[in-house]
Amino acid sequence: MNKNKGITKFFGKHTYNKLYTYDEFSELSENEIKNADVNLLSDQEKIYLEYSKINLQRTTRIHKTFKPNDNVVKLIMQFDKPQTWLMITEHWCGDSAQNLPYFVMYAKFNPLINIQIVLRDSNLEAIDDYFNSPTTRSIPKIIGFDENGDELFIWGARPKIAEDLVMQLKAEGFSKEEFNEKLHLWYGRNRGKELEKEMISLFSTLLKKIV
Known part of the structure; x- marks a missing residue:
């Protein structure tokens, strides 16, 4: 079985640089x-570096406290059939650090x-x-595929309650720095509880379609 068959269909004729396992992605970030x-x-690269450092602390905490x-x-x-979960992300992305570890750790309960x-x-x-607009490429984005390369689900970039919070804070005139602080406080x-509720809904719906 070609484990990346879904990936091949997803990209179609487009070329991509590299795929990483989660461990490879984490190691790349640490290095x-x-x-x-x-x-x-550059100034922007320095900002991203600081974000990456904070995100490493976030993912480490989640892995240590995960129940x-x-x-x-x-x-x-x-x-009961193979799936591929493709995660589109970047090391500096705070929403990725707060959400992807949960998907990864739950995926370990099923070797398929x-x-x-x-x-x-x-x-x-x-x-x-897979983005609504070239100007709003929000990450992380998770796309699930079955063994035939057909799309099963899309999730991202954050739980709905968190997204609603961001939209509310933006509407109230909070700066990006201010609403990010409040978002990560949330x-x-x-601690992943709202994400788990969304997982239950997502996976329950998916099972009804494929079983």
């Missing part, structure tokens, strides 16, 4: 942080689920069809 020479970085929700696990274990990661910014042409307090 970039460790080996970065701030004297050679699986039995209802999510039961649903995950019912998938194959996680693959593609970096957004170096693959824009290949992935733009993530820290919620």
Whole structure:
């Protein structure tokens, strides 16, 4: 079986730079942080580096404190055919750090689920069809495929309640820095509970379609 058959169909004729496993993606991030020479970085790259450092702390905390929700696990274990979950992301993305670890850890309960990661910014042409607009390429974006390469689901870029919070804060005139602070405070307090509710809904609906 070609584990990346769904990936091949997803990209079609477009070329992409590289696919990563979650461990490879994490290692790449750690190495970039460790080996970065701030004297050679642009101002934007320095900002991204600081974001990446914070995100490493976030993902580490989630992995250490993760307690699986039995209802999510039961649903995950019912998938009896191979799936590929393609995650579009970047190391500096705060929403990715707060959400992807949960998807990855739950996927480990079913060996039929194959996680693959593609970096957004170096693959824009290949992935733009999965964004609403070239100006709103919100990440993370997760696309699930079956063994035939047919789309099963799309999730992203954050739980609906978190998205509603961001929209409300923007409407009230909060700056990006201000609403990001409030958003990540919400993530820290919620500890993945809202995401797990969405997983239960997502996977329950999916099982009705494929079983």
